[in-house]
Amino acid sequence: MDENNTLIERLKANDETAYQQLFEIYFKRLHHFAERMVFDTEVAHDLVQDVFISLYENNRKLSAQSNLSAWLFVSVRNSCLKYLRDRKVEDRRNLLYVEATLNSESIEWIDDEELLKKIYLAIENLPDKCRQIAKMRFIKEMKFSEIASELSISENTAKVQVHRAISKIKEQLAADSALFVLFSAYVEYFLE
Incomplete structure (x- = not known):
């Protein structure tokens, strides 16, 4: 069983140290990622924290095939986009470009x-x-x-x-x- 699967199993078992470990590994990177999208440190902090809470509340939905890193970054990205949508970024068309470009290279x-x-x-x-x-x-x-x-x-x-x-x-x-x-x-x- 690889490290990702072991961590997933620990998360599903509500192992508090697994959550702390995951938080320590990813929080700074996720916060930095979110901050570059929403341009507000406190909002980025809240959005990332909400993603970790969501993971905790929905840990049973994780499977051994889940990629925790990808799940976390996609969840933060989606939370940021929702935040921007809710704040009505000036031009709706431009927001759609933002969403699409996040997947473009x-x-x-x-x-x-x-x-x-x-x-x-x-x-x-x-x-x-x-x-x-x-x-x-x-x-x-x-x-x-x-x-x-x-x-x-x-x-x-x-x-x-x-x-x-x-x-x-x-x-x-x-x-x-x-x-x-x-x-x-x-x-x-x-x-x-």
Whole structure:
């Protein structure tokens, strides 16, 4: 029996230490994930806590085939999207893009020309080196090692530039909350 199955069995048996272990392993990551979607630390904390409560209340529904990590992240994502829906994010159509993009790995998936223009414009407004690396990472979907090799820089430098690009792009998109959420969810894939 693998570690995941053992933990599931312990959760189903209401083993308090299993819940503590799961909480210690996942809470910070889930909170960080939620905070990037709802942009509010306290709300993110509450949403993640609610997911753990839901797991506790519905532990009998878990099966040996359940992937706890996937279940937790999907549950938090769904809770965040519900929170955003309930708060009536300005443009309903943009919220639908956010939901779909969470499952996408490419900026090209976004088929709304106006949204893409805003993201591309934000990238174009970056400083030269930062813009070049952002295009390589976000548009060409190059790995950090490939960027580093092509530009004769360290992988670490490429990562730092991508993080700077993300921060600067978010600053530029901050006025459009739905687009900001969309971009924030999208870049998650590119930080790995």
